[in-house]
Amino acid sequence: MSEDETRRTPADPLLRVIDNLARFHREHEEYYSQAPLRQAAELQARSRALKSLADRWSEAEAGERTSAIGFAGAEDLNAPGLVAESGILFMEGEDEPAELRRLKREVGTIADDTEQGGAWLARAMEQAWEIAGSLAAYPALADLLGERHRIIADDWQSAGLQTLVARLLRRALDLLARVDFSPAALRADLEGEREAPRYLYAASELFDRAADLMAESAMLVHGNERRWRVFRARVRELRSEHG
Template sequence: MQTERDQLLLTVRNLARFHREHEKFYSESPFHDVIRLQRNSRALKALAERWSVVAPSGETSLSPFAGASDLNDDRATETLGILFMEGGGEPAEITNLKRDLSALGEANRAIGQWLASAMSAAWDMLEALLSYPELADLLAERHRIVSNDWQCASTAELIARNLDRAVAILGRVDFTPAALRADLTAHRVVPRYLFSASEMLDYAADLAAHSAVLTHENERRWRIFHERVDQMVGAADTPGGNEIRPEGR
């Protein structure tokens, strides 16, 4: 019959095994978001740079599908497919960009809230390990894992806030050709909005990269902690293994 001690060690071993594997994924996946956000940022900067200096076109076209020579930038078209057409409104790629950024922000918010709750529970549970002398030298390592993950939770929520605000900034821009040309002949406010939005995406990308680094730092800590708990469980399963027990029991 398993004792409370046995059950705790088995639970601790289970967490060390499966969450270590889980974090291997999260030490890599944020970099996919980093690349995605940086590409989006580059496209917005390309448009902002062009619209900061280009003169509005007075050309007319027989086709509503003709590209707007003054508004389009090859870098933005090549990177995200953004194409302004003479007879069109807001390019579909701009609409999709805002939608995708909103979805990514919401995903980060959900992850951050879940992870913060999980790490709060984990921190409380780890107090029980203080009574195991066999883990005395690894207590800081195991708590550091939780601390890093807690930082990742806060980082995810901060990413969400930056993405939400970038979308709100983009929402201040009328991306129809007529409105953009009116801005080109007036105060050129639109490029400034785009620079700000792109810089918020840059910061969100930096935060995502930092989150991946924090998670990757946990790998060695998970490995040595899991090995130690494995040894303790193995010792408890062998004759004479009862000498491995928490203090006071």
């Protein structure tokens, strides 16, 4: 056995680890190149709902209670077409619509999940960075080390975007918490300063930016697909050469 072969043999288990990471993390990233796009589309739909209400409440005049019968729709508060699109229905004798409560609850869950995902990815990239440095011992991988580090850098950037998305969503929820969505309170606001529409516009804009960053995160991850494929093919070649 040559001196060069003796030097490389102890590192062979590392190649097995790298091959495993390249396989499963590529598959993992295939999922995360799509899932944020679906979430972004859903978030944009929630943003449109808030804007529709804000548009309505910026112009509508406060009306009288539509009916003494509970569950009747509030003519002055419901935005045209929004009930069918989102299910958000303001009813007489009721408090905040259940659909709005669900919207805020779901956005809070997205914020929690995104923050946790970003933190996990950042930790994973810390470890990946250290492992990638060890690959310099393999001259056959030298021309692909830039690609491997680009994967890590893009994933690290994606982790930061996820953390920012969570912050934006939580701040949007803070703004929505400033609005009393009961029909009586909203009518009082229509007759007064019309503060509710301003808070809704601001929250919707934060939703929009969060959705944009979700899409950007997905694009970063998606851009790694070919890098993973080429890198793993070279690793497998190197493993076969060294048994």
